[in-house]
Amino acid sequence: MGELSVTLQEINTLSIITRLTLAILFGGVIGYERGRKRRPAGLRTHILVCIGAALVMITSQYMLEVKHYTTDPSRLGAQVISGIGFLGAGTILITVKQQVKGLTTAAGLWASACMGLALGIGFYEGAIIACVFIYICNTVLHRFDTYTMSRTKLIEVYVQVTTVNAISKVFETIRNNNMDISDVEISKTRNSEDTVGLFIMIKQQEKHDHEKILLLLGSLDDVLTVDEI
Template identity: 40%
Template sequence: MLENIKQLSDLNLLSISFRILLAMITSGLIGMERERKQRPAGFRTYVVVCLGATLTCITNLYMSKLYPGVDPSRIPAQVVSGIGFLGAGTIIVTKNSRIKGLTTAAGLWCCATIGIAIGSGFYTGAIICSIAVIIIMRFLTFVDKSYFKYNKYVYIYVECDHKIFMRSLIDYANKKNYSLYDIDHIQQNGDSFCSMVFSLKVTDPLNKSTVVEEIRQLDGCLIIEELGH
């Protein structure tokens, strides 16, 4: 494979140029997929992260050749842990407690490791991993959708009159033989109005839209939204 080509395994102008070019191509393909979905970190962010990780690893290899006592894994190890701060910046918690950006954050972390692999000269692993990431992000979305479709748990955000709505919700769940989980609410201005997030285990997962509409009709419910789409 590519690792067995001496000109690409040694640290020279050709191998450095090839590694940087490969980092741009692989990270660019992943970034384009994120850009298409209008995610916080898109094409340029992925390319820059991967290039930075690649150059970090090349620099560390250069230092280990220049100073034989230098640990060749020391600086790349800091990239793996440090990229978490950048990834955390792409995670957003919306006003209705919905979390967005986890896949983008994970993609940035993986993109950094791909850059480290390229910078180390492990081309085959970097290429295979890049292809796998693209397949996961681009083509396996239907797996999430299928799982959500047949998942018996409905995740709901509501704004309501807490005292009235809770009584109605409990009566509704008991009547339908549903189970309530993870009820979390934020009181507004000391009165009975609040925003609430909870999950409801239903008997028929294909009946979720009906369940949401039925809850919408409960006393005290002002605004309702199903989470997880």
């Protein structure tokens, strides 16, 4: 047990895999919890950020123990990490329906910058392993993220109705189908003076497929469009 502990403290393939795997697990726990509450930064975003942060620290240790640099090896890396935030911010958009888009892309850019630091110092093992993990997050975990989001009890929808009087019908339909309304925001749309947009946070008593809820609200006479956000 003691030898394993020493091995994991050193820079080797086993310790790299272990640290980045833990970054996936710990970042995934936080991201899954945030995703279930319908927050913009969910599972994959948190995992990517955690992987990148772990890789920076592994790279710093590599520079000290393997390359034997006498100066502070983290200064240049710190500037790159802080500077990549401006590039990542450019990929984040807020749509007309108040949907936040581009967070996973921004996190991927940040993690890619971390891989670049590792490659630049010759830390090939860490960069290769991190690249594989990031690729898995953006492909395989995307399906899992979509599945869990569609099964959560909380669902936020954007409902566009023709008149103000139709709002009460939407609320009544939600309550009559064993669901609660936890938050509502009403806004005028640009299409027409009479058309009203509703941002509704719905809490289900039992888990159901979100498509059924969208079809239920979309079947109302005075509803123009229904979208999950």
